[in-house]
Amino acid sequence: MKIFHIPCLEDNYAYLIIEETTKEAAVVDPVEPEKIIEAAKQHGVNLTTVLTTHHHWDHAGGNEKMKEMVPGIKVYGGSLDNVKGCTHQVENGDKFSIGAHVNVLSLHTPCHTKGHISYYVTGKEGEDPAVFTGDTL
Numbered sequence: 001m002k003i004f005h006i007p008c009l010e011d012n013y014a015y016l017i018i019e020e021t022t023k024e025a026a027v028v029d030p031v032e033p034e035k036i037i038e039a040a041k042q043h044g045v046n047l048t049t050v051l052t053t054h055h056h057w058d059h060a061g062g063n064e065k066m067k068e069m070v071p072g073i074k075v076y077g078g079s080l081d082n083v084k085g086c087t088h089q090v091e092n093g094d095k096f097s098i099g100a101h102v103n104v105l106s107l108h109t110p111c112h113t114k115g116h117i118s119y120y121v122t123g124k125e126g127e128d129p130a131v132f133t134g135d136t137l
Contacts, residue, residue, distance in 0.1 A: 001102050001123025003130055006039050008032045012058055015132060016040065017051075017121060019099025024048045026098045028119065028132045029059040033066045049098050052077040052086065053134025054113040060084050078108065081115025090117060109136045 002018040008031045015028040016039050026049035030036040040047045047070050052060045055077070063075050063085030077083025079091050088096075092108035105120040112135040122129045 019102040022099035024099035030062040033062040050075040054116045078115035078117040
């Protein structure tokens with residue numbers, strides 16, 4: 001698993017999570033879709049998934065455009081958070097995979113918004129995990 005940060009707006013980041021075996025990738029909070037698509041092309045990966053931490057425009061504001069630019073992309077978001085463009089609502093403890101070796105655990109972390117979700121992401125054995133918290137931490 002590789003993770004790259006992509007600067008967005010004036011003070012935000014999106015994160016590209018790459019599953020190296022299948023070259024599938026997810027992006028966290030893609031507020032500027034054009035930048036995300038370009039980064040995916042540069043890394044030679046297929047974007048399959050959006051992980052949205054919460055509904056605020058500076059995190060979820062690019063979801064609809066991502067769906068237009070990448071037909072069939074899955075957009076995850078908290079079931080209590082009314083995330084724009086969401087195709088897969090998650091709750092605390094829900095698990096899913098990206099490619100063959102990246103596993104995602106959804107964690108309900110209500111602080112910044114009532115339905116905020118953090119994503120705990122693990123790769124192959126021996127690789128460092130990561131947690132994507134949006135504006136909660």
